[in-house]
Amino acid sequence: MPDRDNTYSTNQIKKISQCHSSLGKRTRLASPKLDRWKDLNKAIIDWQNNDALDETSIKVAEENNFQFYDTIQKKILSELFARFRTIYPKRNSNFNHEYLVKEAVKEIDGEEYGLTTHFAYEFEDENHFEYIKLKTAHDPEPELIDRAIITKLKTDNEEFYTAAIELDDLVEIESVENPDEIIDEYFKILEEYLIERQKRNPGKQCDYCDQSSRCGQFPLINADKITNRVREVKISKTNLVKLSNCERRTAWNVQYGLPREDYVEYESESTATKFHQFSQKLLVNNENFSEKENIESFNQLTNEEDEVTREQLFLKYQQLVSQLNNYDDLKIKEAEYILGFTCIIDGKGLRDGKIVDQKVATIYTGKSDLAGRLGKTPIIIELKTRPETPEDLLEAQLYALGASELMKSESEIIVLHIYVSDNKATVKERRFGVSELESAKAKFEDISKKTASWIPFDALSPNYTVGEWCEYCEFKNTCSEYR
Numbered sequence: 001m002p003d004r005d006n007t008y009s010t011n012q013i014k015k016i017s018q019c020h021s022s023l024g025k026r027t028r029l030a031s032p033k034l035d036r037w038k039d040l041n042k043a044i045i046d047w048q049n050n051d052a053l054d055e056t057s058i059k060v061a062e063e064n065n066f067q068f069y070d071t072i073q074k075k076i077l078s079e080l081f082a083r084f085r086t087i088y089p090k091r092n093s094n095f096n097h098e099y100l101v102k103e104a105v106k107e108i109d110g111e112e113y114g115l116t117t118h119f120a121y122e123f124e125d126e127n128h129f130e131y132i133k134l135k136t137a138h139d140p141e142p143e144l145i146d147r148a149i150i151t152k153l154k155t156d157n158e159e160f161y162t163a164a165i166e167l168d169d170l171v172e173i174e175s176v177e178n179p180d181e182i183i184d185e186y187f188k189i190l191e192e193y194l195i196e197r198q199k200r201n202p203g204k205q206c207d208y209c210d211q212s213s214r215c216g217q218f219p220l221i222n223a224d225k226i227t228n229r230v231r232e233v234k235i236s237k238t239n240l241v242k243l244s245n246c247e248r249r250t251a252w253n254v255q256y257g258l259p260r261e262d263y264v265e266y267e268s269e270s271t272a273t274k275f276h277q278f279s280q281k282l283l284v285n286n287e288n289f290s291e292k293e294n295i296e297s298f299n300q301l302t303n304e305e306d307e308v309t310r311e312q313l314f315l316k317y318q319q320l321v322s323q324l325n326n327y328d329d330l331k332i333k334e335a336e337y338i339l340g341f342t343c344i345i346d347g348k349g350l351r352d353g354k355i356v357d358q359k360v361a362t363i364y365t366g367k368s369d370l371a372g373r374l375g376k377t378p379i380i381i382e383l384k385t386r387p388e389t390p391e392d393l394l395e396a397q398l399y400a401l402g403a404s405e406l407m408k409s410e411s412e413i414i415v416l417h418i419y420v421s422d423n424k425a426t427v428k429e430r431r432f433g434v435s436e437l438e439s440a441k442a443k444f445e446d447i448s449k450k451t452a453s454w455i456p457f458d459a460l461s462p463n464y465t466v467g468e469w470c471e472y473c474e475f476k477n478t479c480s481e482y483r
């Protein structure tokens with residue numbers, strides 16, 4: 001059996017596969033879904049281990065594990081708990097919940113390493129075993145690597161299920177055809193990680209990563225270091241914009257992770273998204289983008305679109321290039337460039353169930369459409385197919401502050417918003433020197449006072465502001481119920 005330090009869970013290996021740096025020491029980033037999952041799990045264990053009448057054991061389990069939450073989260077937890085009991089009523093089997101794993105092992109450079117898939121519960125009945133994974137999210141399917149390990153190590157007297165509480169269903173975990181190949185691929189990922197543990201790979205995974213304030217991608221702007229005593233909250237650009245209208249809406253998304261009422265499984269790509277994608281493809285690392293032939297080559301990229309869409313896309317692209325042509329010595333190096341920063345201020349937190357003063361770090365994250373250099377000056381470019389809004393200034397300030405650290409600029413950062421329609425494009429150029437960056441920093445320190453005041457576990461602590469934006473709010477029913 002491999003040493004504990006050489007054992008990696010499938011969750012850890014998934015993180016590693018996305019970004020080496022994302023596997024780090026535990027931080028205090030708000031992860032409400034995980035906290036709720038842990039308490040639900042404890043309630044299920046209490047209920048299973050209590051021989052009293054069902055009604056009593058349920059009540060005791062809820063009181064012991066859900067009492068610190070506000071009424072909304074208590075309700076969510078009680079509903080999930082009830083669903084689990086419907087999917088998996090108590091039976092006369094032996095129940096176990098401690099360190100239930102299946103482990104694939106491989107030798108790397110003379111040392112044994114292990115990849116483990118975990119289960120929440122085991123039920124044993126006359127030497128027949130059922131292993132249960134507990135999922136509270138919409139997608140109950142375990143990762144490929146979990147399925148591969150299970151397929152490889154399954155014995156005849158074992159069955160494996162996912163209790164998918166969101167779907168009210170017990171789903172059998174399906175085998176894979178090539179478990180050894182899949183396990184080998186993941187051990188290769190592990191080998192690469194062991195060679196270069198700190199390699200950073202920013203991307204979508206930054207949204208879910210708890211190392212953002214430490215990895216250097218979102219540098220501290222008003223402190224030298226961050227410790228594990230600091231509570232952390234991460235705010236995406238979209239949630240930052242929402243925050244200027246209503247604190248509760250953003251808090252419910254980022255601090256409390258309440259279920260959204262507008263959950264959409266699949267959304268088709270809009271013309272605006274396509275315009276972004278095709279333009280990015282053609283502009284990045286292309287020094288000839290302003291040449292006529294090169295502009296024409298945009299049409300090759302869109303050849304699978306219908307005629308009307310192609311024409312619209314091409315018109316927009318021509319407008320865009322006409323604006324970029326005003327900038328000599330422009331080199332676009334990146335698309336979907338991830339940047340942001342971390343701001344630490346005094347706020348509130350919980351210790352031993354009591355509200356106490358605590359430092360709070362707010363990590364602001366954004367993804368700019370294009371980034372590069374104008375001469376030596378860093379430039380961030382944002383493409384918009386809608387008219388200008390007041391929030392665009394906030395977005396520019398976020399990018400400028402993030403870029404000033406990440407792109408190592410001591411002088412100036414340029415942020416361009418280019419507003420493109422079929423027959424016109426306009427540019428809003430903002431230049432951020434030392435004083436503009438200082439005032440942006442002051443503004444974000446002020447905004448951070450809001451996040452720093454939210455009390456963990458109490459989703460009703462953030463203020464709310466009713467306005468026209470409520471109509472599009474993803475929590476409008478829950479919110480009106482709790483006003």
Ligand code: SF4
Pocket residue numbers: 018019020021022023200201202203205206209210211212215216217
């Ligand atoms: S925030 Fe992004 S770049 Fe940094 S460690 Fe996490 S995934 Fe990697």
Ligand code: SF4
Pocket residue numbers: 246247248249464465466467469470473474475476479480
């Ligand atoms: S419905 Fe309105 S007041 Fe309530 S959270 Fe949403 S935006 Fe805020």
